[in-house]
Amino acid sequence: MSTYLVAFVISNFDHISETYRGVTQSIYSSPTSKDKGRSALKNVVLTVAALEDYFGVSYMLPKLDYVALKKNQGAAMENWGLITFRDDSLLSQDDADKHKTLKHKVMQNHEISHQWFGNLVSPEWWSYVWMNEGLATYFSYVITDLLHPEDNVMEIFNRDEAEHAYSYSSFFDVRPMTYYVETESEIMKVFDIISYKRAACVIKMFHHAFHQKTFVQGINRYLKTFQYSVVSEMDLFDSIQGAVLEDPRFQDQHWKHLVRHIMLSWTHSEWLPIVSIVRNYENNTITLRQRSIHSKTEHWWIPLNFATTQSPSFEQTHVEFFMPPVMEHTVTVEELRLQLAGRDWLIVNKQQTGFYHVLYDTDNLHAIARQLQSNHSVIHAMNRAALFQDLAPLIERNEFESVDVLFELFKYLEFEDDLTPWSQVANTIEFFDNNLYGTTAYSLFKQYVRRLVTPTFLRLFHKDKTEVVTMDILVRTDILHMACRVGMPECLDYTHRLVLEYVFKNINFESDYPDYYAIHDTILCMGVRQLSDEEFQKLIDLLIVTDPNTAMHDDLIYSLRCTRNHRRMHHYLNVLVGENFTYNLLNERESMFYLAYVFKSNVASRSSIWHFINQNYKQLARSPHFVTLFNDIAEFVPERQRPYFATLHRNIDAYLRAEHLSSKEPLIPVDSRRVGKKIRNSEEFLDKFEHQIHNWLLKELSPAGSDGTYAASFSVGNGSARPSSLLSAAGNIVRSAIGV
Numbered sequence: 136m137s138t139y140l141v142a143f144v145i146s147n148f149d150h151i152s153e154t155y156r157g158v159t160q161s162i163y164s165s166p167t168s169k170d171k172g173r174s175a176l177k178n179v180v181l182t183v184a185a186l187e188d189y190f191g192v193s194y195m196l197p198k199l200d201y202v203a204l205k206k207n208q209g210a211a212m213e214n215w216g217l218i219t220f221r222d223d224s225l226l227s228q229d230d231a232d233k234h235k236t237l238k239h240k241v242m243q244n245h246e247i248s249h250q251w252f253g254n255l256v257s258p259e260w261w262s263y264v265w266m267n268e269g270l271a272t273y274f275s276y277v278i279t280d281l282l283h284p285e286d287n288v289m290e291i292f293n294r295d296e297a298e299h300a301y302s303y304s305s306f307f308d309v310r311p312m313t314y315y316v317e318t319e320s321e322i323m324k325v326f327d328i329i330s331y332k333r334a335a336c337v338i339k340m341f342h343h344a345f346h347q348k349t350f351v352q353g354i355n356r357y358l359k360t361f362q363y364s365v366v367s368e369m370d371l372f373d374s375i376q377g378a379v380l381e382d383p384r385f386q387d388q389h390w391k392h393l394v395r396h397i398m399l400s401w402t403h404s405e406w407l408p409i410v411s412i413v414r415n416y417e418n419n420t421i422t423l424r425q426r427s428i429h430s431k432t433e434h435w436w437i438p439l440n441f442a443t444t445q446s447p448s449f450e451q452t453h454v455e456f457f458m459p460p461v462m463e464h465t466v467t468v469e470e471l472r473l474q475l476a477g478r479d480w481l482i483v484n485k486q487q488t489g490f491y492h493v494l495y496d497t498d499n500l501h502a503i504a505r506q507l508q509s510n511h512s513v514i515h516a517m518n519r520a521a522l523f524q525d526l527a528p529l530i531e532r533n534e535f536e537s538v539d540v541l542f543e544l545f546k547y548l549e550f551e552d553d554l555t556p557w558s559q560v561a562n563t564i565e566f567f568d569n570n571l572y573g574t575t576a577y578s579l580f581k582q583y584v585r586r587l588v589t590p591t592f593l594r595l596f597h598k599d600k601t602e603v604v605t606m607d608i609l610v611r612t613d614i615l616h617m618a619c620r621v622g623m624p625e626c627l628d629y630t631h632r633l634v635l636e637y638v639f640k641n642i643n644f645e646s647d648y649p650d651y652y653a654i655h656d657t658i659l660c661m662g663v664r665q666l667s668d669e670e671f672q673k674l675i676d677l678l679i680v681t682d683p684n685t686a687m688h689d690d691l692i693y694s695l696r697c698t699r700n701h702r703r704m705h706h707y708l709n710v711l712v713g714e715n716f717t718y719n720l721l722n723e724r725e726s727m728f729y730l731a732y733v734f735k736s737n738v739a740s741r742s743s744i745w746h747f748i749n750q751n752y753k754q755l756a757r758s759p760h761f762v763t764l765f766n767d768i769a770e771f772v773p774e775r776q777r778p779y780f781a782t783l784h785r786n787i788d789a790y791l792r793a794e795h796l797s798s799k800e801p802l803i804p805v806d807s808r809r810v811g812k813k814i815r816n817s818e819e820f821l822d823k824f825e826h827q828i829h830n831w832l833l834k835e836l837s838p839a840g841s842d843g844t845y846a847a848s849f850s851v852g853n854g855s856a857r858p859s860s861l862l863s864a865a866g867n868i869v870r871s872a873i874g875v
């Protein structure tokens with residue numbers, strides 16, 4: 136037994152117990168909370184039995200205790216036979232929402248899984264922490280899904296584990312799963328997204344690729360061979376290798392002896408592969424290419440499988456072809472045993488069980504779009520979502536060839552009632568929205584998106600509330616945001632009403648949505664756009680008299696900046712930092728940072744803010760942080776506004792010198808590379824695609840009149856900014872990494 140698994144608890148706790156198959160399991164808690172452990176007790180008894188059956192290895196001790204502590208370092212610890220939890224994840228709450236209850240169940244099952252993965256068989260060193268955490272993470276979901284298929288916990292896996300594993304490299308340093316560490320602080324650091332989430336995704340990939348039963352056979356060998364002892368990753372791979380060789384379905388596969396190589400290519404690589412599938416329509420071959428999402432060269436053995444028009448077999452997720460670790464490999468359709476005619480579609484990585492991205496050639500994407508438009512349910516929801524997930528990075532870097540095909544892919548969304556694809560496509564649509572704002576194509580774009588999002592919005596926000604609870608609040612927020620942004624009247628009325636009720640009648644709409652403030656913020660922001668002049672003024676009046684240390688003050692400050700009306704924005708800026716302002720609402724430093732935040736988060740505010748600075752720089756320059764603000768927003772000056780910027784810059788420079796005003800940093804040089812840096816991507820986007828998009832939309836929709844979007848003389852409206860969404864994604868990852 137490894138020393139890290141020893142624990143003692145001394146307490147006057149009371150307990151409830153149940154004995155099944157010779158194992159007594161008990162939930163310990165403070166005597167008054169004893170009965171709150173009933174549902175956990177029921178769960179743990181089921182789970183231990185299910186794990187015994189699934190892996191074919193009995194639980195090894197006569198007892199297994201679960202202790203509900205007020206505080207616990209980390210959320211839970213899998214000590215052998217004596218698992219400690221923070222009490223909220225073990226004792227049920229009366230008002231518990233479904234999602235939270237499920238997460239707690241998965242967490243309990245995670246610790247129980249450790250009794251096998253980690254306790255019965257321990258890694259020989261912390262370099263292999265992923266073997267504990269990856270196996271426990273993945274199989275806690277698998278076993279929960281097996282016991283309660285109706286709860287769809289694999290959806291939670293996709294969102295809370297896989298999605299972070301796919302995106303972690305954008306925010307953090309990466310390292311291979313197997314990674315040598317020595318000191319205590321190094322050891323603490325490998326309890327991270329890579330050991331938990333990436334490893335869980337890689338294990339899931341092989342669980343599917345090698346046929347689920349065969350893989351579990353391998354795990355059974357592993358547990359039996361190495362019980363009460365320690366292992367390296369090779370011991371795991373060799374156990375799986377043994378099971379693969381015994382599976383007659385793999386006898387003809389050239390890779391059947393290569394399990395070590397195959398799995399090592401994943402546990403010793405840092406990044407994620409992008410597989411591109413290029414069909415050669417003349418000779419019916421397929422060229423497979425793999426590259427890392429990073430410039431570092433890495434290659435993988437990649438398990439591929441295929442669905443086609445003639446064989447849309449999305450349920451079969453085992454490997455059909457292992458792409459070898461080379462940059463490019465061409466195979467014939469016959470070699471892959473595919474029925475694939477020229478106009479048929481081809482989809483790789485069924486249900487996205489493989490941990491990689493897939494890109495397709497444009498003709499194949501058109502074929503997929505045709506299928507989506509004629510009957511999208513033929514293509515599995517996970518693959519509909521994966522299409523958008525995989526295209527998003529290309530789109531955001533302006534690297535895709537044709538926007539026509541994208542808009543063809545979007546078209547079916549009008550009929551998409553699964554929220555998984557919506558959650559993937561939402562960011563892309565927001566990206567288009569930001570970039571097209573203020574262009575002539577914008578009102579057509581809004582009209583198009585309104586058409587797509589209306590049915591889903593109505594379903595989510597105007598129907599029976601009971602449906603709501605199990606659904607992901609973040610996707611709901613995305614839908615609400617999208618619908619209001621494109622001016623869907625029902626959405627605007629809805630948020631408008633909620634804002635008025637909240638601000639003036641103190642009716643808190645949050646109570647409908649336990650746990651999350653994301654939707655609260657979105658409702659405030661969108662609702663503010665729909666206010667009348669009089670209501671807007673009332674909010675400002677309220678802001679002035681509200682105690683700055685209250686949530687209401689924060690909410691007002693947060694939401695007033697969302698207005699897209701230039702006159703109101705100007706008025707609001709005057710109240711905040713105009714000539715008569717005192718530092719009552721925000722202090723000097725806060726107000727400059729706030730202006731920068733408003734500028735970046737609300738594309739429609741930008742021209743107002745430039746105007747305001749032009750009129751008020753003498754007043755604003757009293758703040759030593761003014762120049763920092765100016766330099767910051769200079770990064771968003773588009774090419775065509777350079778002359779205006781140069782004049783303003785010259786005036787400010789002269790004024791600062793004349794008055795000997797101090798600032799935290801020097802004024803940016805007028806010809807600095809920094810000027811316009813943050814908007815170049817957006818300018819490039821418009822150069823490349825604005826025409827194409829406009830024409831596509833004109834063809835698709837009957838020409839619509841202007842929707843009244845105000846085009847200011849100094850419009851930087853067609854710029855993009857998505858800082859807050861990136862920040863909050865990173866924040867979520869950090870939070871959930873710490874929470875596991």
Ligand SMILES: *[C@@H]1O[C@H](CO)[C@@H](O)[C@H](O)[C@H]1NC(C)=O
Pocket residue numbers: 415417418420465
């Ligand atoms: C099929 O066509 C592709 C692209 O034109 C080419 O690269 C490949 O070598 C051809 N393959 C065969 C077997 O002719």
Ligand SMILES: *[C@@H]1O[C@H](CO)[C@@H](O)[C@H](O)[C@H]1NC(C)=O
Pocket residue numbers: 510511512513
């Ligand atoms: C669409 O595809 C699904 C899944 O293959 C099928 O069950 C359904 O009947 C199809 N619907 C129509 C209208 O063809």
Ligand SMILES: *[C@@H]1O[C@H](CO)[C@@H](O)[C@H](O)[C@H]1NC(C)=O
Pocket residue numbers: 572573574775818821822846847850852853
């Ligand atoms: C950006 O928007 C302005 C009007 O708001 C428009 O005149 C201009 O053509 C748009 N596109 C570019 C690339 O500047």
Ligand SMILES: *[C@@H]1O[C@H](CO)[C@@H](O)[C@H](O)[C@H]1NC(C)=O
Pocket residue numbers: 709713714715
């Ligand atoms: C500032 O106060 C002066 C004197 O009360 C007033 O005339 C002026 O209009 C005010 N400015 C703004 C922008 O409200």
